[in-house]
Amino acid sequence: MSLSPVAEPGSEPRLTSLSHGGGCGCKIAPGVLSGILRGTSTLPVPEALLVGIETSDDAAVYQLNEHQAIVATTDFFMPIVDDPVDFGKIAATNAISDIYAMGATPIFALALVGMPINVLSVETIGRILEGGSLACRAAGIPIAGGHTIDSVEAIYGLVALGIVDPAHVKKNAAARPGDVLVFGKPLGVGIYSAALKKEQLGADGYAQMIATTTKLNTPGPRLARLPGVHAMTDVTGFGLGGHALEMSRGAGKGIRIDWDSVPMLPLAAGLASAGFITGASGRNWASYGAEISFARAMSPVDQALLSDPQTSGGLLVACAPEGVAEVLQIFREEGFAAAAVVGAVEGTSPGLTIA
Numbered sequence: 027m028s029l030s031p032v033a034e035p036g037s038e039p040r041l042t043s044l045s046h047g048g049g050c051g052c053k054i055a056p057g058v059l060s061g062i063l064r065g066t067s068t069l070p071v072p073e074a075l076l077v078g079i080e081t082s083d084d085a086a087v088y089q090l091n092e093h094q095a096i097v098a099t100t101d102f103f104m105p106i107v108d109d110p111v112d113f114g115k116i117a118a119t120n121a122i123s124d125i126y127a128m129g130a131t132p133i134f135a136l137a138l139v140g141m142p143i144n145v146l147s148v149e150t151i152g153r154i155l156e157g158g159s160l161a162c163r164a165a166g167i168p169i170a171g172g173h174t175i176d177s178v179e180a181i182y183g184l185v186a187l188g189i190v191d192p193a194h195v196k197k198n199a200a201a202r203p204g205d206v207l208v209f210g211k212p213l214g215v216g217i218y219s220a221a222l223k224k225e226q227l228g229a230d231g232y233a234q235m236i237a238t239t240t241k242l243n244t245p246g247p248r249l250a251r252l253p254g255v256h257a258m259t260d261v262t263g264f265g266l267g268g269h270a271l272e273m274s275r276g277a278g279k280g281i282r283i284d285w286d287s288v289p290m291l292p293l294a295a296g297l298a299s300a301g302f303i304t305g306a307s308g309r310n311w312a313s314y315g316a317e318i319s320f321a322r323a324m325s326p327v328d329q330a331l332l333s334d335p336q337t338s339g340g341l342l343v344a345c346a347p348e349g350v351a352e353v354l355q356i357f358r359e360e361g362f363a364a365a366a367v368v369g370a371v372e373g374t375s376p377g378l379t380i381a
Contacts, residue, residue: 104181210343280373283380
């Protein structure tokens with residue numbers, strides 16, 4: 027067996043040039059994914075498996091005893107930025123987010139590493155792993171192992187594991203009629219990444235992008251312990267529209283998004299107007315756009331933002347109206363200044379309305 031030559035430092039291309047789709051924009055479109063999963067065989071589900079694949083939730087949850095359940099997830103993708111440390115930090119933060127979204131506390135991670143070793147130097151690959159380690163250190167967890175392969179495209183991510191009291195697990199499918207929706211981070215990461223790939227994102231925009239994508243969704247466990255919080259999910263590759271629809275379908279109730287209240291990254295609308303929109307946005311829209319109704323006019327830019335794939339996106343929380351102030355307070359205390367009320371759960375049948 028012949029081994030691939032190892033690249034030398036200084037001879038490498040931009041990381042994003044190696045990606046056919048960066049970050050959570052790499053995800054298979056929801057409609058295609060649904061078709062793939064329909065073709066898989068169903069195995070018996072043990073009673074201890076509290077959360078599986080049924081509602082497309084953020085992580086699996088397996089009960090160990092009366093007060094402990096293990097939470098397990100995995101997430102990995104191709105580069106969304108060119109700086110290797112930033113790429114590693116974003117990918118690791120994104121993976122750990124699924125643990126927080128279930129209301130759990132992360133305990134350790136395993137690294138998933140696929141690298142074109144004939145294209146990227148050992149030093150660059152090491153810096154990607156360093157970025158992942160920095161994110162895990164911020165979450166207070168070790169990287170306890172992992173797996174590496176020689177790959178055509180650069181791929182990095184984590185298997186992340188956490189622990190939670192089963193009484194505090196927050197599924198994406200448990201929203202109740204009358205619940206208020208709170209969203210923790212601004213939209214627009216996919217649009218920023220599209221501009222970055224074409225070298226049209228300035229230093230300020232890049233700083234905004236890194237600040238949001240490397241911010242751990244630490245409010246999750248605190249929010250999960252509030253009796254008024256009924257459901258949570260993190261908004262990632264399917265965009266706000268796709269993940270709100272997942273929450274709606276799981277609950278069997280309608281969801282209304284008040285579009286003017288949704289937080290946006292400062293440059294997102296302008297960049298989208300200039301044409302910096304990911305291919306994943308169009309695939310998302312093709313998969314679920316027909317399921318959305320509109321009580322207001324929506325421009326092509328609005329549509330792009332609604333379906334924009336978020337990498338390491340914000341928590342979407344469904345809570346009782348009387349719990350909104352405490353939910354927002356926890357977000358503020360954890361440094362999420364953009365967190366805002368963005369809609370409500372209403373109606374007797376699944377669906378998403380943009381008002």
